[in-house]
Amino acid sequence: MKKNIAMKGLVFAALLAANTSCSAKLLDYAEGKKVSEGLAFKLASEIEGGFSFGDYVTGDEDYYVCTGIGTCTDAYVVVPSTYNGKAVKAIGDQAFTSKNAPEVKGITLPNSVEAIGSLAFRNWDTSYEYIHANGIRCYGDGSLTATQEDTYVASQSAVYLASMSFFHGKEGASTKLWLPKTIKTIGASVFLDTSYTTILYEGSAEDWNKITFESGEFDAQLQFEYNVAFPGKAA
Numbered sequence: 001m002k003k004n005i006a007m008k009g010l011v012f013a014a015l016l017a018a019n020t021s022c023s024a025k026l027l028d029y030a031e032g033k034k035v036s037e038g039l040a041f042k043l044a045s046e047i048e049g050g051f052s053f054g055d056y057v058t059g060d061e062d063y064y065v066c067t068g069i070g071t072c073t074d075a076y077v078v079v080p081s082t083y084n085g086k087a088v089k090a091i092g093d094q095a096f097t098s099k100n101a102p103e104v105k106g107i108t109l110p111n112s113v114e115a116i117g118s119l120a121f122r123n124w125d126t127s128y129e130y131i132h133a134n135g136i137r138c139y140g141d142g143s144l145t146a147t148q149e150d151t152y153v154a155s156q157s158a159v160y161l162a163s164m165s166f167f168h169g170k171e172g173a174s175t176k177l178w179l180p181k182t183i184k185t186i187g188a189s190v191f192l193d194t195s196y197t198t199i200l201y202e203g204s205a206e207d208w209n210k211i212t213f214e215s216g217e218f219d220a221q222l223q224f225e226y227n228v229a230f231p232g233k234a235a
Helices: 002-022
Strands: 040-043 064-068 076-078 086-091 106-108 130-132 151-153 176-179 198-201 223-225
Parallel strands (some): 106 130, 198 223
Antiparallel strands (some): 040 064
């Protein structure tokens, strides 16, 4: 009898641990931060042709896309998770390029943001100090080059890196890129003319080889470190 009770206790503990692990809340960089005012938004349903990477946004309800800096004067932008009662789930094409938002130095996105559009954070002049986001499922074409951090930590939710999404890093930009094992597909020329030299991958080499590469193979000469745990932390 005692043995059966002990075994049941061990099984219960194992199930509890597994359930806790599965339901662990992802770090949200924007949590507790004062959101920026004056940013521009548009309902996805009102964007002609739809949001460019809308297939990676979950849910059937309409949502807002942050389309740019608007009248906001913050150098360090914090995008809200909701606007006018609806979730903010995406960053629009060219929303925060160095041409459209030249005074911006750093950007924080809430976990509600699941996709960023083409050239969303393209910086022609320098690198942003940081772009903190942990809910992004899709990095759009040319959406993000690199930051001034030694290691750029990609979203733990990422499943797709579109073509050239991390291309053309500036001098002094990140040299290491952490990627989660949730990634399923990587586009062509993602690391064209990049500042990155090393990929820190959460999974194993076997996991990496299961990723689909749209160009047929991984087309960059970078070093790899495998089984690297999520290094992100709130700023």
